[in-house]
Amino acid sequence: KKKRLSTNTEHLLLLRRTMKIDESARSRIKVFELCKLIRKEIRKDLCIHHFNHVNKAMQNSRSLRKVRGEVATGKRRLIQLRLDDGTICTTVEDLNKATKAFFEKLYASTAEVEFHAHSPEDCCPPFLPEEVRSALMQMKTGKAPYNDHITTEMLKHGHETLVPVLTRLLNTCLTWQVTPKHMADSSTILLFKKGDPLQLKNYRPISLLSIIYKLLTKVVNNWIEHIFDESQPLEQADF
Known part of the structure; x- marks a missing residue:
């Protein structure tokens, strides 16, 4: 630096x-x-x-x-917020509680989603090391890391050693249909836009996800895109 x-x-x-x-x-x-x-x-x-x-x-x-x-010199810190009743909260606990409640309400879904259980025949085949390596190389660099401080650059730099290990980890998630504890968690930071800095509506939330979790979603997304491309009729090849 x-x-x-x-x-x-x-x-x-x-x-x-x-x-x-x-x-x-x-x-x-x-x-x-x-x-x-x-x-x-x-x-x-x-x-x-x-x-x-x-x-x-x-x-x-x-x-x-x-x-x-x-x-930029220094960073803007969120030290107080105005609640719905007009009171000002200043403690870290109250700030976290108010922020959590605000964005949970903002992004809560009211749509009803029907869940259909799949038969064992519909299980996906295991991930291949080539698929994991391809997805890793497609990921963008220069992004802020999650709380584990693992960056995309680290995984790319050691891909020869890490790809087999990552493939086994992702296949374990696929087999058990669950991710390790905290792997799917996110760390949210708030970026001030404009207006009253005491109101949460004037902040834009940015969620920092685990790079390994993003790699898992990238592999799955590549799968889905491949299936859609194969299902597309020749008449729509230009669209």
């Missing part, structure tokens, strides 16, 4: 730390002037750092919105 501050600025910071040991009046004046110089150098270093980020993003055709998040 590239440093934001130049070597010269780091030297000035070290010099200020050394000069603060001397508490004489002359030394305090020198430290005061040095602080002004350091602030000026930091602003210059940050401008150069931001320019290099934007320039590199434009050369690689990356999203400038993502670059803005990378160069």
Whole structure:
């Protein structure tokens, strides 16, 4: 990861730390002037750092919105919310409870879904290592990881060793029709959009899923797409 501050600025910071040991009046004046110089150098270093980020993003055709998040100083923290009754909650427990209740109500489905049990003959064949490897290579990189901190880059880098292990894991999920504990859980972060920051409706939730769980859904999705392609009549080949 590239440093934001130049070597010269780091030297000035070290010099200020050394000069603060001397508490004489002359030394305090020198430290005061040095602080002004350091602030000026930091602003210059940050401008150069931001320019290099934007320039590199434009050369690689990356999203400038993502670059803005990378160069931002600090993060907006959710420290209080206004409840439906008008009261303000500030504790972590109350914030989590209010957020959970709001989005559960927002995304709750009222549609009735009929469930039909499948016969044993309808069981899917086991996943093949080639299918898992193909799905893994199709997954996008540069995404924020789940709480386990496993990234797509890690799996791709060690795919020769990990694909057989992942294939056995996914086939176990397929056989028992259940995923390991917490594998299907998600970690939700809230991104402020605009408006009143005390109201949850002004936040956009982003769910971070386990990379291994996303790999499982990717393999299944590839299966479904393959079945649909084979079922499509020749008359609709161009659609």
